Amino acid sequence: MKEFMKKSKFSQSAGSRETFLIFIVVACGIMATLSVNLFNDLSSDPSEAHVGKSTSPEQPESPSSNVSSVELTDVPLATGTEPLEKLFVQSGCAVCHTIPGIAPARGREGPRLVLGTNGPLRLADPQYHGTATTVREYVQESILNPGAYVVPGYSDRVMPRWYGRRLNALALDRMAEYLENVTE
Numbered sequence: 001m002k003e004f005m006k007k008s009k010f011s012q013s014a015g016s017r018e019t020f021l022i023f024i025v026v027a028c029g030i031m032a033t034l035s036v037n038l039f040n041d042l043s044s045d046p047s048e049a050h051v052g053k054s055t056s057p058e059q060p061e062s063p064s065s066n067v068s069s070v071e072l073t074d075v076p077l078a079t080g081t082e083p084l085e086k087l088f089v090q091s092g093c094a095v096c097h098t099i100p101g102i103a104p105a106r107g108r109e110g111p112r113l114v115l116g117t118n119g120p121l122r123l124a125d126p127q128y129h130g131t132a133t134t135v136r137e138y139v140q141e142s143i144l145n146p147g148a149y150v151v152p153g154y155s156d157r158v159m160p161r162w163y164g165r166r167l168n169a170l171a172l173d174r175m176a177e178y179l180e181n182v183t184e
C-alpha cells in the first residue's frame with residue numbers, strides 16, 4: 001500500500017512536472033509573441049509618428065532656426081573661469097589657431113593669433129568694414145562674427161559661427177584680453 005502510494009505520488013509529481021514544463025514552454029512562447037508585438041507597436045506607432053512629424057517639416061527649413069529642441073551647439077563650451085590654456089583648448093580655438101604662449105594651440109587652419117601685431121593692421125585695412133574701433137573689439141568681433149572681416153588668404157566659413165551662443169562674456173573677455181596683447 002505504502003509503496004503504491006509512493007509510486008503514485010512519484011508518477012503524479014513526474015506528471016505534474018511535465019505539465020509544468022509544457023506550461024512554461026507555452027507561456028514563454030506567448031510572452032515572446034506578445035513582446036514582439038508590443039515592441040513593434042511601440043517602435044512603429046508613437047515614435048515613428050513623432051520622428052516623422054519632428055523631422056520632416058523642419059528639415060527643409062534651415063536647421064539652425066530650430067528653436068524648440070536643444071542642439072549640441074547650444075551647450076556652453078566653458079565657464080570662463082578655466083585657466084587660459086584650458087579655455088582656448090576647450091573652445092576649440094587651439095585646433096585651428098597657433099597662439100604664442102598657449103602650448104597646445106598649434107593649429108594651421110586659421111591665421112596665427114598675434115593680434116597685438118596684426119590687430120592694428122586689420123583695422124587700418126581699407127577692406128575692413130566691421131564695427132570695431134579697438135584691437136580688443138576687433139578680437140571679439142572676430143570670434144562672434146567671423147565674417148565681418150576675412151583675413152586675406154583664408155577661407156570664410158571655416159571658423160564656426162556659433163561662438164556667440166557657446167561662450168559667455170567672461171570667457172570671451174579673458175580670451176580677447178590675452179589675444180590683443182600677443183605681439184610678434
Ligand code: HEC
Binds near residue numbers: 093110142143147150
Ligand atoms: C575650425 C577652425 C577654427 C576654429 C575652431 C576657430 N577659428 Fe578663428 N579663424 C579661423 C579662420 C579660417 C580664420 C580666418 C578667416 C576669418 O578671418 O574669418 C579665423 C580668424 C580668427 C581671428 C582673426 C585673426 C586675425 O589675424 O585677424 C581671430 C581673432 C580668431 N579667429 C579667434 C578665434 C578664437 C578665439 C577661437 C576659439 C574661441 C577660434 N578663432 C576658433 C578658423 C577657426
